[in-house]
Structures are given as C-alpha cells and as structure tokens.
Amino acid sequence: MTRPLAELDDARPALLGSSLNDLLGRWLPRQRWYADSGCRITDISVAAATALTPECFHLLVRVNVAGEQDVNYYQLILGAAVDPPPRLWKHALGQVDGPSGGTLVVYDAVHDHRVAILLLDRLRQGGATGTLRFESLPRASVPTGLAPRVLDVEQTNTSIVYGDRLILKLFRRVQRGVNPDLEVTARLARWGHTSVPEPTAWFFMTEPFLGTLGMVQPYLAGATDGWELALHSASTQGDFIKQAWGLGRTTGELHAALAQVFPTRSPAGHHPARLAEEMMCRLKRTADAVPALRPHVPAIQGIFADAAATHSDLSLQRIHGDLHLGQVLWADEGWHVVDFEGEPSQPLAERRADRSPIRDIVGMLRSFDYAAHMGPTPRPEWADQCRTAFCSGYSGAGGFEPTGAPELLRAYEADRAVYEVLYEATHRPDWMTVPLKAVARLADSR
Ligand SMILES: Nc1ncnc2c1ncn2[C@@H]1O[C@H](COP(=O)(O)OP(=O)(O)O)[C@@H](O)[C@H]1O
Ligand SMILES: [Mg+2]
Known part of the structure; x- marks a missing residue:
C-alpha cells in the first residue's frame, strides 16, 4: 500500500536530504536531457521545492560540474512512497531513508499518471x-x-x-x-x-x-516527423521534391512572420567580414581537436574569405535556431514547425539573439544531406534535388533568395558542417564522415 509522505511525519527533510543528492548524482547523468554528461559533478543542491501532493515534489535542482563556472538548473518532479505502483518502479532513482525509520522509493513522477x-x-x-x-x-x-x-x-x-x-x-x-x-x-x-x-x-x-x-x-495527432519521411524517401528510391519545396515555403513564411512579430536589425556592425572571422575561429578550434579536418582547412578558409568579401544587406532577425528535419511535422497536408528553443547547449541570450535566416536554411540543407547518407547506399543526388526544391520554395515565400547569395550560403553551410564534425567526433565518431564529406564537397564547389 502506498503511504503518503504526510503520514511519515514530515518527510520533506528526508526527500531533500543528502541521500537524495547521492541518488541524483547517479541518476541525472544517465538522463537523455542531462546537459553535462562526461563532466564530474562537484555539487548538487535543491534550489527550490514545491509540494504538489503529500508524496510528490516539484524540484529545481542546481548542478555544478568540474571545470565549468556556470551552474545548470534542472526541473524534476519526484515522487517518494514506501511502495509505489509497480509501473513506476522502472522510473525509480533509488531509495532514501524515511524520516521515521523506513525507506522511501524515489521515482520520476513525470511518469505517474x-x-x-x-x-x-x-x-x-x-x-x-x-x-x-x-x-x-x-x-x-x-x-x-x-x-x-x-x-x-x-x-x-x-x-x-x-x-x-x-x-x-x-x-x-x-x-x-x-x-x-x-x-x-x-x-x-x-x-x-x-x-x-x-x-x-x-x-x-x-x-x-x-x-x-x-x-x-x-497535439498534432497522426503527424509524421520530417526526418522519418525523408529517411523513408531516401532509402526507397523515392523523391522528396514536393515535400522539400513545401518545407522551403514554410521556412520562408516562418521567417517572414518572425520578421513581423519581432524587431529586425540591419546587418551594420555584423558585416560578413566579422562573421567570417568568427567562422575562421571555430574552424581553427575544431581542426586543433579533430585531425581529420586539417587537410580541408585551407579550402574552407577560402570559402570564408569569399564570404567576407561580399556585401549583404540581409537583416538579422529572430530565427528558429535549430532547424532540421526532426523539428518539422507533416500533418493535415502541411508542414508544422516545433521546438523554438534554439541550440539547447547555448546560453539563453545567445539563443534569443537576432541571426541571419541563412542559419536556418543551412540547418535544413545539412539535414537533407544527413538523411541522404543514412541508408546503405548514399544518395547525394537525392539531397541535391531537395536542396534545389527547398531553395525554390523558400524564395517563393517572397523574401530572400537563398541561391542569390551563394558565397554566404556556402560559408554558413561550411561553418555548420565544421560544427557537425566536432559534434560527431565527440559523440558519434562513426558518423563523422557525413559532415567531412560535405566539407570536401563544399570546398570542391568553390
Ligand atoms: N504539437 C505536437 N504535435 C505532435 N507531436 C509533437 C508536437 N510537438 C512536439 N511533438 C513531437 O515531440 C518531439 C519532441 O518535441 P520538441 O518540441 O522537439 O522537444 P525537444 O525540445 O525535447 O526536442 C517532436 O520531434 C515531435 O515528434
Ligand atoms: Mg526537438
């Protein structure tokens, strides 16, 4: 039988005590959403706690990790019961001492209906x-x-x-x-x-x-995400032209709407030369860390130099910030876009900053390239078709014409691929050839 915490004297101190911290120290790093995996936790504390029911707490947990000055805060909803329902056992963090002797099972109460x-x-x-x-x-x-x-x-x-x-x-x-x-x-x-x-x-x-x-x-019931649809198309000799065109159109309309509801900024002070400098810097850091990138460095530097020499009057504005095929859903004969959090690893101020819409465009172009390389036979021509259709759909929305600024597009795309090289080297080394090939292709196309 489940006994509520209130019956166990005041269980709050038990739930918030040091043994809970021990449990969290082991459990948090195993969660998909935990941001600092691989870094040693130096301190965990409960920054805020609100009782939702006598046996369930909403917690804000503060985590410090070695080598990082910034702390991260996580939202948890934890239950604690002597004997929670069996279906919650697989979401248990472990046991803590109850206030009057016995033990309490602590579980991730998000899974508690x-x-x-x-x-x-x-x-x-x-x-x-x-x-x-x-x-x-x-x-x-x-x-x-x-x-x-x-x-x-x-x-x-x-x-x-x-x-x-x-x-x-x-x-x-x-x-x-x-x-x-x-x-x-x-x-x-x-x-x-x-x-x-x-x-x-x-x-x-x-x-x-x-x-x-x-x-x-x-909830868009019956929706299929863009990544699944694209993978299916790329691996079954299908084509994705109509869908990619629609995605371009939706992205163009989204950018136009964002430029209406948020202020935009003229690119003054964000000249392509400064942008290229930032890209060069990222390239250098990545090449230091990933030797496989080094042979491509001179060619990518050339791509960035070409961009620096261009003139762009494209405004900076709020964008999606993390646009790829996994963030779009096909439902009711149309594309829907979700997850405007931006790049989750970035600080909030960065994620809310005005950016060039080209960033989102290359996010999707790179995603087509990934989808084209997931199956047993790479299909670069499939990605090329998607790219052409996407850009055409995008310009049809009435705003910027992506292919009208090839140097900038190529620089943003190379910068994105460099970022991916570092990401894959760190997290999924087997996939590193996908962005590396893209870097080589971009360099050749110059
Ligand atoms: N409104 C919705 N309707 C249907 N499915 C959705 C909806 N919002 C999100 N999803 C699904 O949930 C997944 C995760 O949502 P998302 O907002 O991207 O969260 P996260 O920030 O955790 O990635 C999406 O990829 C999509 O499959
Ligand atoms: Mg998402």
Whole structure:
C-alpha cells in the first residue's frame, strides 16, 4: 500500500536530504536531457521545492560540474512512497531513508499518471502553487479526462501527451527568463501564423529566478516527423521534391512572420567580414581537436574569405535556431514547425539573439544531406534535388533568395558542417564522415 509522505511525519527533510543528492548524482547523468554528461559533478543542491501532493515534489535542482563556472538548473518532479505502483518502479532513482525509520522509493513522477493529470488540472485552473505560477489563454479550453502518456522519442526535454489532444512540454534544463519556445510560438500564433502549434497554457517559477517550466500546445495527432519521411524517401528510391519545396515555403513564411512579430536589425556592425572571422575561429578550434579536418582547412578558409568579401544587406532577425528535419511535422497536408528553443547547449541570450535566416536554411540543407547518407547506399543526388526544391520554395515565400547569395550560403553551410564534425567526433565518431564529406564537397564547389 502506498503511504503518503504526510503520514511519515514530515518527510520533506528526508526527500531533500543528502541521500537524495547521492541518488541524483547517479541518476541525472544517465538522463537523455542531462546537459553535462562526461563532466564530474562537484555539487548538487535543491534550489527550490514545491509540494504538489503529500508524496510528490516539484524540484529545481542546481548542478555544478568540474571545470565549468556556470551552474545548470534542472526541473524534476519526484515522487517518494514506501511502495509505489509497480509501473513506476522502472522510473525509480533509488531509495532514501524515511524520516521515521523506513525507506522511501524515489521515482520520476513525470511518469505517474496521477501527477500528469494534476499538472494539467493546475494549468487549466491557473494560479499559484508555492513558487510555481500557472497561466492559460483566456479563451483556452483544456479538456478534462484525457489519458496521459509520456512521449517516447529522442528528445532534449520531456513531453506528456494527453489523449492525443494536447502535449505538455516540460523544459528539463531551466534558464533565467522566458523560454524562446514559448516566447516565439505564442507571438507567432497571436499574430495569426499557422505553421506552429499555439501554446494555450504554460507555467513558470518565481524563485530563485523567473524561468519558464512548461507549455501546453495542441497535439498534432497522426503527424509524421520530417526526418522519418525523408529517411523513408531516401532509402526507397523515392523523391522528396514536393515535400522539400513545401518545407522551403514554410521556412520562408516562418521567417517572414518572425520578421513581423519581432524587431529586425540591419546587418551594420555584423558585416560578413566579422562573421567570417568568427567562422575562421571555430574552424581553427575544431581542426586543433579533430585531425581529420586539417587537410580541408585551407579550402574552407577560402570559402570564408569569399564570404567576407561580399556585401549583404540581409537583416538579422529572430530565427528558429535549430532547424532540421526532426523539428518539422507533416500533418493535415502541411508542414508544422516545433521546438523554438534554439541550440539547447547555448546560453539563453545567445539563443534569443537576432541571426541571419541563412542559419536556418543551412540547418535544413545539412539535414537533407544527413538523411541522404543514412541508408546503405548514399544518395547525394537525392539531397541535391531537395536542396534545389527547398531553395525554390523558400524564395517563393517572397523574401530572400537563398541561391542569390551563394558565397554566404556556402560559408554558413561550411561553418555548420565544421560544427557537425566536432559534434560527431565527440559523440558519434562513426558518423563523422557525413559532415567531412560535405566539407570536401563544399570546398570542391568553390
Ligand atoms: N504539437 C505536437 N504535435 C505532435 N507531436 C509533437 C508536437 N510537438 C512536439 N511533438 C513531437 O515531440 C518531439 C519532441 O518535441 P520538441 O518540441 O522537439 O522537444 P525537444 O525540445 O525535447 O526536442 C517532436 O520531434 C515531435 O515528434
Ligand atoms: Mg526537438
């Protein structure tokens, strides 16, 4: 039988005590969304705790790792019970001493249906619970009685789907300020842009700083993500021209909408020469770390020098920031774009900064290239077709013409491939040939 914490005297100190820190020290680094894997944790502490039920706490956990000055904060919802329901055992962190002798099993309560339902109830009702604040659109109607399930996909955060109607994204790594995913999608939707699901409810914390914790959006039931569709097409001799054209169109319209709802900046002070300097710097750092890149360095430097010599009057603006085939969903005969958090490893200020829309464009072009190299037979011609179609769809949206600035496009693409080389060298060495080949191809095309 599950005994609530309240019955075990005041269990709060037990849950927040040093033994919980030990459990967290072992459990956190094994989570997909944990940002500092590979670095030794030097300190873990609970920065804020709010009881959601007598046996379930919302926690903000502060983590220091060796060699990093910045600390990271993570959002956890933990349950602690003498005997939790069996289906929660596989989400257990371990056991801690209870306050009056016995032991309590601590588990990741995001997987507890009762807790998932309670979170949605709080979002529907609005108001405060401890340091948490829940809000929703005045016209939002959040239905009751929807069965929750935790989404089982590779993701940086944790999402709960309710009855195929709603999706609640819980931001695992919490940073000061409004999360760009909420900020951008709310503004676009309010303006009437339809390629992003509109956030209808959200919650945030007020202590120890103001930070977005989660948001609810309509769930696009039956959607297929762009990566799956592209892989299928590339590996079955299919073509993806119509879809890539549509993706280009959607991206162009998205950029146009972003330029309407957020201020844009003239590129003055961000001259291509300065940009090229930053790219050169990244190239040097990567070549120092990855010997396989070194033979390509002179050619890539040439690509960056070509870009530095161009004149661009393309404005800087808010962009998606991490656009690739895994962030787009095909549903109801159209493309939808999700996950406006930007590059999760970057600080919030960086992710909210104005950028060139070319960054998003090359994000998608590189994603086509990856998809073309995943099957047993690489299909570079498939990626070429996608690229042409995407660029044509993009210019059809009425804004910038990507192929009209080939030097800049090539430089951004090479810079992105260099970033990927470092990423693959660190995380997936077997995949490093994909960006390396791209670097060589870009160098040849000059
Ligand atoms: N509104 C939605 N409807 C259907 N599926 C969604 C929706 N939003 C996200 N997803 C699915 O969840 C996955 C993860 O969402 P995402 O916002 O990218 O989270 P993360 O930041 O964790 O990557 C997406 O790749 C997509 O498959
Ligand atoms: Mg994502």
